[in-house]
Amino acid sequence: MRVLVTGAAGFIGSTTTELLLDEGHEVVALDSLASGVRDNVPTRASFVEGDCGDVALVASLGPFEACVHFAGRIEPGASMDNPEVFFANNVGATFRLVETLVAGGLERFVFSSSCAVYGDRVTPPIDEDHPVAPHSPYGQSKLMVEEGLGWLVSRGRLRAAALRYFNAAGATALHRERHRPEIHLIPLALDAAAGLRPYFEIFGEDYPTPDGTCIRDYVHVSDLASAHVLALGALRDNERLTLNLGTGAGHSNREVLAATRRVTGVDFEVRVGPRRPGDPAIAVADNARALSVLGWRPQFSQLDTMVADAWEAHPGRSATECL
Numbered sequence: 188m189r190v191l192v193t194g195a196a197g198f199i200g201s202t203t204t205e206l207l208l209d210e211g212h213e214v215v216a217l218d219s220l221a222s223g224v225r226d227n228v229p230t231r232a233s234f235v236e237g238d239c240g241d242v243a244l245v246a247s248l249g250p251f252e253a254c255v256h257f258a259g260r261i262e263p264g265a266s267m268d269n270p271e272v273f274f275a276n277n278v279g280a281t282f283r284l285v286e287t288l289v290a291g292g293l294e295r296f297v298f299s300s301s302c303a304v305y306g307d308r309v310t311p312p313i314d315e316d317h318p319v320a321p322h323s324p325y326g327q328s329k330l331m332v333e334e335g336l337g338w339l340v341s342r343g344r345l346r347a348a349a350l351r352y353f354n355a356a357g358a359t360a361l362h363r364e365r366h367r368p369e370i371h372l373i374p375l376a377l378d379a380a381a382g383l384r385p386y387f388e389i390f391g392e393d394y395p396t397p398d399g400t401c402i403r404d405y406v407h408v409s410d411l412a413s414a415h416v417l418a419l420g421a422l423r424d425n426e427r428l429t430l431n432l433g434t435g436a437g438h439s440n441r442e443v444l445a446a447t448r449r450v451t452g453v454d455f456e457v458r459v460g461p462r463r464p465g466d467p468a469i470a471v472a473d474n475a476r477a478l479s480v481l482g483w484r485p486q487f488s489q490l491d492t493m494v495a496d497a498w499e500a501h502p503g504r505s506a507t508e509c510l
């Protein structure tokens with residue numbers, strides 16, 4: 188298939204682009220480089236720098252059978268400060284993209300949604316029928332796109348999959364997390380282990396969990412990439428899919444930090460700060476639907492594997508090994 192991947196210079200987009208190319212698809216990789224990194228984009232893809240909401244640019248790229256849409260702002264905290272930026276980029280630009288692609292005959296659209304659509308009052312494990320109640324403009328922007336896509340599907344414009352990721356983690360030999368700013372636990376813990384941060388801060392230790400810290404469902408970026416390829420195929424027989432992508436297993440912040448110490452061999456300082464507003468105590472997926480509909484089997488999402496892969500790709504690793 189001829190596939191447009193937006194956000195292809197980002198963490199999950201670049202990894203998925205690599206796999207789509209391996210599977211024999213022709214990929215045009217579009218990214219504004221607002222937060223992505225140019226050298227993340229596989230050289231085998233045709234790279235176009237630009238905004239996915241730029242109608243003239245997208246139209247000029249020619250027709251596509253499919254689009255995998257990763258492009259977006261990803262920080263829930265920043266979305267509380269500037270909601271208009273998140274709605275303009277994550278919703279406005281997305282529907283300009285969709286309108287342009289549908290006019291060109293697009294058939295399949297795979298969208299990066301998030302467990303943030305469920306909000307903070309969740310009862311784990313969370314299945315796709317769990318009530319949605321986003322607690323940030325970021326989560327709301329994901330839900331708005333899902334709902335808009337639902338209308339397009341019901342009006343016969345395209346087939347669409349909304350993949351609700353839990354916490355992407357790990358790395359591949361070619362791609363690693365390089366968010367700007369970095370907000371995710373494992374890369375921040377690795378920064379502390381590598382001495383790039385003076386300490387690691389846990390946000391709250393008084394949650395109703397066994398060790399008092401939040402529990403999250405981490406899923407390896409390679410497993411996420413394979414779910415996208417499977418979802419593109421599944422849209423042949425399904426008009427609309429809404430699927431959780433998680434492993435169904437949760438790890439507390441303290442467990443992730445222990446894994447980081449095990450993998451790196453470094454005992455870095457950890458400080459405990461106050462809770463962050465909107466953080467649920469436990470966010471763990473019920474992934475039964477993705478397993479059955481896609482035949483998806485996460486292979487690399489064991490905690491130590493994800494931390495080890497992220498460490499292998501981390502720029503601070505070699506400095507630590509010289510100590």
Ligand SMILES: NC(=O)c1ccc[n+]([C@@H]2O[C@H](COP(=O)([O-])OP(=O)(O)OC[C@H]3O[C@@H](n4cnc5c(N)ncnc54)[C@H](O)[C@@H]3O)[C@@H](O)[C@H]2O)c1
Pocket residue numbers: 193194195196197198199200217218219220221222223224237238239240256257258259260261276280299300301302351352353354355356365366367
């Ligand atoms: N990383 C996670 O744990 C996680 C969890 C749930 C959902 N998601 C979603 O998955 C997607 C990818 O996440 P990621 O971790 O790879 O983030 P990322 O920041 O690494 O990648 C996003 C990419 O989108 C690009 N971009 C942003 N706005 C754009 C626009 N208007 N036009 C073109 N390019 C644009 C950025 O430059 C960046 O390269 C995002 O939509 C995010 O909301 C991520």
